[in-house]
Amino acid sequence: MKTRDRILQVSLLLFNEEGEAQLSSVDVANALEISPGNLYYHFKGKDAIIRALYERFEEEMRVILRGSSGGVASIEDNWVYIYILLEEIYDFRFFYRDLAGLIARYPDLAGRFRALIAEKRQTILRILDDLARLDVIDIDPRLMPPLTDQIITTLTFWLAGDSLTRESHDGPALIHKTVFQVMCLIVPYMGKDGHGALSGMIRHFKETQS
Amino acid sequence: MKTRDRILQVSLLLFNEEGEAQLSSVDVANALEISPGNLYYHFKGKDAIIRALYERFEEEMRVILRGSSGGVASIEDNWVYIYILLEEIYDFRFFYRDLAGLIARYPDLAGRFRALIAEKRQTILRILDDLARLDVIDIDPRLMPPLTDQIITTLTFWLAGDSLTRESHDGPALIHKTVFQVMCLIVPYMGKDGHGALSGMIRHFKETQS
DNA sequence: GTCTATACGACGATAGAC
DNA sequence: GTCTATCGTCGTATAGAC
Numbered sequence: 038m039k040t041r042d043r044i045l046q047v048s049l050l051l052f053n054e055e056g057e058a059q060l061s062s063v064d065v066a067n068a069l070e071i072s073p074g075n076l077y078y079h080f081k082g083k084d085a086i087i088r089a090l091y092e093r094f095e096e097e098m099r100v101i102l103r104g105s106s107g108g109v110a111s112i113e114d115n116w117v118y119i120y121i122l123l124e125e126i127y128d129f130r131f132f133y134r135d136l137a138g139l140i141a142r143y144p145d146l147a148g149r150f151r152a153l154i155a156e157k158r159q160t161i162l163r164i165l166d167d168l169a170r171l172d173v174i175d176i177d178p179r180l181m182p183p184l185t186d187q188i189i190t191t192l193t194f195w196l197a198g199d200s201l202t203r204e205s206h207d208g209p210a211l212i213h214k215t216v217f218q219v220m221c222l223i224v225p226y227m228g229k230d231g232h233g234a235l236s237g238m239i240r241h242f243k244e245t246q247s
Numbered sequence: 248m249k250t251r252d253r254i255l256q257v258s259l260l261l262f263n264e265e266g267e268a269q270l271s272s273v274d275v276a277n278a279l280e281i282s283p284g285n286l287y288y289h290f291k292g293k294d295a296i297i298r299a300l301y302e303r304f305e306e307e308m309r310v311i312l313r314g315s316s317g318g319v320a321s322i323e324d325n326w327v328y329i330y331i332l333l334e335e336i337y338d339f340r341f342f343y344r345d346l347a348g349l350i351a352r353y354p355d356l357a358g359r360f361r362a363l364i365a366e367k368r369q370t371i372l373r374i375l376d377d378l379a380r381l382d383v384i385d386i387d388p389r390l391m392p393p394l395t396d397q398i399i400t401t402l403t404f405w406l407a408g409d410s411l412t413r414e415s416h417d418g419p420a421l422i423h424k425t426v427f428q429v430m431c432l433i434v435p436y437m438g439k440d441g442h443g444a445l446s447g448m449i450r451h452f453k454e455t456q457s
Numbered sequence: 458g459t460c461t462a463t464a465c466g467a468c469g470a471t472a473g474a475c
Numbered sequence: 476g477t478c479t480a481t482c483g484t485c486g487t488a489t490a491g492a493c
Contacts, residue, residue, distance in 0.1 A: 040476075058348060061468055074471080075477050082469065137407050138348035141266060154411055179445060183431035187397070193411065194404040197347050201364055201403065221393035225435035235389060250458075271486055285459050287488065 041079045043069060045093075048086045052131035057087065058138055084143065091146055094129040095153060101125055102160045109164045112173060112220075112227070112234055118164070119219050122192065123212045133196045154189065161185050174226040184222065191219055210246065217242050251289045253279060255303075258296050262341035267297065268348055294353065301356055304339040305363060311335055312370045319374050322383060322430075322437070322444055328374075329429050332402065333422045343406045364399065371395050384436040394432065401429055420456065427452050 047069050051060055062083045066076040080086045101121060109118050126133055140147045162185050168174045176184065195215040199205055206214060220238055224231045257279050261270055272293045276286040290296045311331060319328050336343055350357045372395050378384045386394065405425040409415055416424060430448055434441040 056351060058351060062470095063468070072478050073469090074479075077470070078476065135345070135347035135351070137345035137410065138268060140410070141268060141345070151411055151413060155413060177442070177445065179449065180431055180434065183428055186428060187401070187432065190400060190404060190408050191397070193408065194400060197407075198400050198403065200347065200350070201361055203361060203365060218393055218396060221390055222397065222432075224390065232387065235387065239389060272488095273486070282460055283487090284461075284489080288458065292487070 040069075040071070040075070044076065044079055044086065045089055049090055049129070049131075052090075053129070056134060057131045058135060058142075062086075087139075087143055088146070090129065091132070091149070094125075094132065095149065097125055097128075098153060099156070102156055105160050105164060110167065110171060112168075112223075115164065115168070115223070116216060116220060116238075119192075119216050120212065123195070123215055126192070126196070127208055127212060130196055133193065134200070136193070136197070154193065157192070158185060158189055161188050168223075173230075174223060175228055176226040184226075187222055188219055191215065191222070213242065213245055250281065250285070254286065254289055254296065255299055259300055259339070259341075262300075263339070266344060267341045268345060268352075272296075297349075297353055298356070300339065301342070301359070304335075304342065305359065307335055307338075308363060309366070312366055315370050315374060320377065320381060322378075322433075325374065325378070325433070326426060326430060326448075329402075329426050330422065333405070333425055336402070336406070337418055337422060340406055343403065344410070346403070346407070364403065367402070368395055368399055371398050378433075383440075384433060385438055386436040394436075397432055398429055401425065401432070423452065423455055 044065070048065050051065060051068055060083075062076060063073050065083070065086070066073045069076070080089070105118060109115055132139060136150075140150065162181065165174070165176070165181060165185065169176060192215075195211065195218070199211050205211075217238060221235075224235050224238075227234055254275070258275050261275060261278055270293075272286060273283050275293070275296070276283045279286070290299070315328060319325055342349060346360075350360065372391065375384070375386070375391060375395065379386060402425075405421065405428070409421050415421075427448060430444075434445050434448075437444055
C-alpha cells in the first residue's frame with residue numbers, strides 16, 4: 038500500500054499548490070511518474086482521492102474542535118487556539134480556496150462540510166460563553182450569534198479573501214494576520230482591558246512579521 | 248442587436264440560478280432555443296459573455312460606490328447604503344457564489360475584481376471615517392483597518408457563506424440578515440447609543456422577516 | 458443572422474498484456 | 476501492481492449552406 042499513500046501525499050501537495058480544479062487525474066499521475074491506469078487501480082478517479090483527503094482533514098479537525106473543551110480560558114489561550122485551527126485549515130487549504138466549486142463538484146461532501154462548520158460554530162459559541170462567564174469579555178447576549186457567525190465567516194474565507202487583495206501574503210504571515218483579525222472582533226467587548234490587549238497584539242504582530 | 252441582448256439576459260438568469268461553472272455555451276444556446284453556431288456568431292464563447300456581464304456589473308457598482316460621497320452621514324443612511332450595495336451584488340450573484348473558481352477560469356477578470364474591491368475598501372474606510380468625525384461612532388484608529396477588512400469580507404462572502412449553513416435563506420431574507428450582520432460589527436463602537444440602535448435593528452429585522 | 462454538421466481536444470474510464 | 480492502448484463523452488470552435 039505504498040503507492041496509495043504516495044498518491045494522497047502528492048495530490049495534497051499539488052492541490053494546495055495549484056488548485057484542485059486546475060488538475061486532472063492524469064496530471065496527478067504524471068507528477069507521480071506513474072501511468073493513469075495505475076492511478077485508477079488505486080483510486081477510482083479524482084473523486085476518490087478528494088474524498089480520502091477530506092476524510093483525513095475532517096478527522097483531524099474534529100480532534101482540534103474537541104480539544105477546546107475547557108482548554109480556552111483566557112484571551113491568550115484563545116489566540117493560540119485560533120492559531121492551531123488555522124494551521125490545520127492551511128494544511129488542507131485547497132478545500133478552502135474554492136469551496137463553492139468543490140462542493141458543486143462533489144455534492145456528497147457538502148453535507149459533511151456543513152456539519153463540520155456547524156460543529157465549529159458550536160465550539161466558538163461555547164468558548165465565547167466561557168469567556169463571558171469568566172468576565173474576560175462583556176457582551177450583549179443578542180450580539181453573541183452575530184459575533185459567532187462573523188468569526189466563522191473569517192475562519193472560512195480568510196484564504197479566499199487573501200487572493201482578492203492586491204498584495205498576497207505567504208502562509209505564515211496570512212495565518213498571523215487572520216488571528217489578529219479574529220482577535221480584533223473580540224477586543225471591543227473587553228472593555229478597558231481591550232486597549233491593552235490590542236497594544237499587546239500589535240506588538241506581537243509586528244515582531245513576528247519581521 | 249436583439250439576440251445579443253437576449254443572450255446576455257438569459258445567461259445572467261441561468262448563471263445566477265444554476266451556477267456559471269455548471270453551464271456550457273451549448274446549454275445557454277439551448278435555453279435560448281438558438282443554435283450553438285448562432286451563439287458563437289454573437290459571442291466568441293462563454294468567456295465573452297462572462298466578460299460582457301462583468302462589464303455591466305462593474306459599471307453599476309462604481310456608480311453606487313461613487314454615490315456614497317457625503318451621502319452616508321448617519322447610522323440609518325449606512326443601513327440603507329449597505330442594502331443598496333447588497334442588492335446590486337445579488338443581481339449578479341453568480342460572480343460571488345464561486346469567486347475563486349471564476350477568477351481561475353478568467354484570470355483577466357482577477358485584476359479588475361481586485362481593483363473593484365480595493366475601491367470598495369476605500370469607500371468603507373471613508374464612510375467609517377465620516378461617522379467617527381460626526382461622533383456617531385467612537386473607535387480606536389488602530390481598529391479601523393481591521394474593521395474595514397471585516398466588512399469587506401462579509402460583503403464579499405455572504406452568498407458563499409449562506410450555502411454552507413444548514414438552512415439557506417431566500418434572497419431578500421439573506422440580504423436583510425447580511426445588513427444586520429454588518430451593522431452588528433459597528434454597534435460596539437456606538438457607545439451607549441449602540442444598545443438602542445441594536446434594539447431598533449432587531450425590531451426592524453423581525454418585522455421584515457414576517 | 459441563423460442554421461446544420463463536423464472537427465478537435467481534454468478528460469474520465471476500462472481492457473488486456475506484462 | 477503497473478503498464479500501454481483505446482474508447483466514449485463532452486465542451487469548444489469553425490465551415491459552409493440558407
